Amino acid sequence: MIEAKNLQYHYSEKHKLSFSNIFIKEKEQCLLKGISGSGKTTLIHLLSGILTPDQGTISINNVLLNNLNQFGLDKFRANNIGLIFQKHLFVQSLTMLQNVGLPKSFSGKSSDKNRIFQLMNDLGITPLADKKPFELSQGELQRFSVARALVNKPKVVIADEPTSSLDDKNCERFIELIKKNCDQHGATLLIATHDARIESHFNQIIRLN
Helix, strand or coil, rough: EEEEEEEEEEECCCEEECCCCEECCCCCCEEEECCCCCCCCHHHHHHHCCCCCCEEEEEEECEEEHHHHHHHHHHHHHHHHHEEECCCCCCCCHHHHHHHHHHHHHHHCCCCCCHHHHHHHHHHHHHHCCCCCCHCCCHHHHHHHHHHCCCCCCCCEEEEECCEEEEEEEHHHHHHHHHHHHHHHHCEEEEEEEHHHHHHHHCCEECCC
16 A cells, blocks of 8 residues: 655755655554654655655555656645644634535545535534634644545545644544544554554554664
8 A cells, every 4th residue: 555665855965864665554554653853754745745755666555656747746645645734734714614625626526515524423523614723622623634634535644743732632532533534434544653642552653763
């Protein structure tokens, strides 16, 4: 499902990163662990096509990302990868229902409100659909970020430090929700984190030095 070989990326001559080969099976749920500065976010951005590696190859669902131009990468990401960031990046002027539906627009697909409401019902956030982002708690926003990540039925869900701003209760709730919903919708899950609270929830752990 996700295969990365011989990846290298540099921000400057003094800041170069190299990564061990990675292979994640279809529907597998993995943690990407490492201390701050180990390259977790860089690797997440490489795997999702946001960054282009200086060297190495990335394949997702048998598609070699290296062969895609920028338009192809954007389209592939919109249709195949659900992203959850540390900062939610919701549009403040839109309702949460509208925010969850945005990936449909980006992928060129028509809006599917049945799909959106199914996800929101699964996540227990349907009563909040008409709220604006600034009206919600961090825990509520994270549940909407799961709905947004899953709305296009992605093959892969990738999350970057999704629990860093959550208290223990909401952290536990978020991990249970994301694992359960990725399992229900058949998505492979990769979470990059240094949060020790969630390690016990995962059998597959990739460690960066």
